[in-house]
Amino acid sequence: MVDESPAALHCTAAAVPRASLLRSPLSVSRDSGGGVSVREVRRVHVLKFGSSVLARPAAYRSVAEEIRAEVSGGANVVAVVSAMGDTTDDLLAAAREVAPSLPDDLMGSLLATGEEASVALLRLALATAGVRAVGMSFWHLPVRTQGPLGSADPVAVDARRIETAFAAHDAIVLPGFVGVDETGVTSLLGRGGSDLTALFLGHALGATEVRLVKDVDGIFPADPKRFPDIAPLRTATWREARRTAGGVVQDRALRFAEDHRIPFRVAAPGGTGTWVGRHDPAHDRNSGRKASARCA
Template sequence: MSAETIVIKLGSSVLPDDAAALRGVQEIYREVRAGRRVVCVVSAFGDTTDTLCARARDLAPRANEALYAEFLATGEAAAVLAFALALDGGGIPVETLDVHGLALATTGATLDATPVSVDVEALNRALEKAPVVVVPGFVGKDANGRSTLLGRGGSDLSAIFIAHALEAACRLVKDVDGWFEDDPARTGPAPRRYATLHWDDAIASPAPIVQAKAVEWARRLDRPFEVAALESSGPTTVSAADSAFAPTPSSPRPVRVALLGCGTVGAEVARRLVRETDHELVSVLVRDVDRSRPGVPRAVITDDPAVALAHGADIVIELLGDVELAGPLVRAALELGADVVTANKTLLAHDGTELEALAASRGVRLMGSAAVGGAVPMLETVARIASTTRVARLRGVVNGTCNFVLDAIAAGADLDAAVREAQRLGFAEADPSADLEGRDSADKLRLLARAAFSVDVTDASPPPVLGASSESRAPRRRLVVDAWRDESGDVRSATRIEALGSSDPLATVRSEHNALEITDTSGRRHVVRGRGAGPRPTSVAVLADLADAVRARWAALSPPAEVLA
């Protein structure tokens, strides 16, 4: 298995409920946009296992162990599907394997079993279909096909064992940020956190947070693993390396965030920021202060741009969409020394080079992952490939409105009816002209080409998607963006409606889904796909940029680790 695979375990304390699952989605997306494939091992949500245990005892005080194990395993089965739904809602392609598909074979006691094998081929097949595969922790099957449990905290062992089988990295996500020398919840002086922890010290720790059997297995297999909180920038690595304490944090204040724009995407972002204690939402710029915005504190809402930027924000998130208003505000935020996160494709396409230079001159960051592809990491993937090899061509479908309208026309609808239905479903803006005339796609192509070829391309937009001619009713017609190097090395580009063959990787893209095919000079093709529009996928990308900006800020303040004598 490639080193680009990581196994991430999310336990019940990290996933207490469906709302917390949204933060778990961000943890997984962080790896996906870095180009890694993820096997996500989940435990039953919250206190589900305890509830099932109590219910089983009420039903059968001396229950058959196989039935008891099968009953408790339903908690993990439900968690796999619930978390997969959360990933899908966030626009991230996902596959699942249940306990039978994973085929984690065990030996030993039914309720404290030991894993002996797992179906690596099944995991590989699933990872070929999607960048994320969600599987159950804690449970397995014995030689007779009966359910077994790996003991309390057994999802840790599931993750470490699967990581070893895949030769992958492993991270155990907990509700505390790493492994501490003592319980961080106890009264008294704050315990120190380990940056690295030797196997022996982990096993002898007075504050164990990983199943002891799992640590023993990791030592036996020489399989290092990380322990961290969600979206952590400083995990504890448990391995054969000497133990060392992490630098004592300086108790940084929450990052101050100003939000410019509170439409469907902005409201989604605002509600997340309000729920999380590591951010302080200091202002929200809106056009109508009297409009109801559930979950957004009234005290931070303003319609005055100057007031919105007057609270010393560390990071400004721009989701206005309007270039005339957004441009000056983004420039002002950068001048004030704030990092800026934006989803404004038009602003970045036309003024991005100038704004990036301004950000660099102020020592801050301008980030715009959500501007192209929503939660499909198109810009990140193109930039990563371009940093290691030469991109020869990129072509993609990057506008969900046109997907929907073209499919509706092919099915017999006229243009007006197709657009109205797209608007009703939230796939089209009130004014869809930028989508239908190709201007939206052309702006996205300019950003992609800049990331791939380090040049700005210009492109004549195609005519509107008109009428219901026989040509218009052809199946698999898509608005395709295309940029390539010609024989002389010059970069050419086009945005056009194409009738695609059934084998074309772009032919199956539907509705709000987007896809991008990148071909490098060796002829290798890389394809990324997923939901490219909608409040949840766009907010996932915006929040990922925000998390990167926060980690970069605090990383600059971290002193070196203290090696133990």
């Protein structure tokens, strides 16, 4: 039985070795008759879809097709979703009409409903697309956090639940932006926090790829609205990304990626985008250090 106590789940990203299951292309086991069975362990891709990509209901069908293509290519997919379109801003506006003050604990519970609805919508789209998928709420698979409730830091997750779910599903849909603190109160990872959720989960799972799917195809060296002919960077170091991302990626997520040497890609749906940290000398020096926020 999995120990789900706060003490068991409270482990940091640098403390626990990554699961060997997700590092090996084959898994070998013995059946009840003593025979040996070998099965392929598929790659794990973590894809994050933000509110600008999930701008309207029809977008969920397009996202489901992108996930289906990843699955057809041999990957298991963890899809991290933000709330649809302006849902978060609409909920904030409604809350301000209801109450003069907005306590962080209550706001976390309110704003989390946007991500939870988004999980359900993508599950519907994936079922229609014929993808074997399951959705998990932030209570079913809590990302444990520390710090202020409105801008908390992710510190632990039970990655075994994801590994177990992949035995029967090809895709798992999870809410971004939302966590649970050590006292059980709903916490938020700050504006743009779904980026941080995706990178944290990718690190915990030892994912083959973490991709932040945006409405722009990568990170640009200057504002593409002012310079419409400018091309995105194809590669960037983490430090370069922090200097030039211009709000495309949450700064706290970029710091987390740099601190833990996590390469990732920023791209539009179907685009090439920008690889961050993939060819960074710092990543090459640290490529042997593999750790995760998995609880043993």
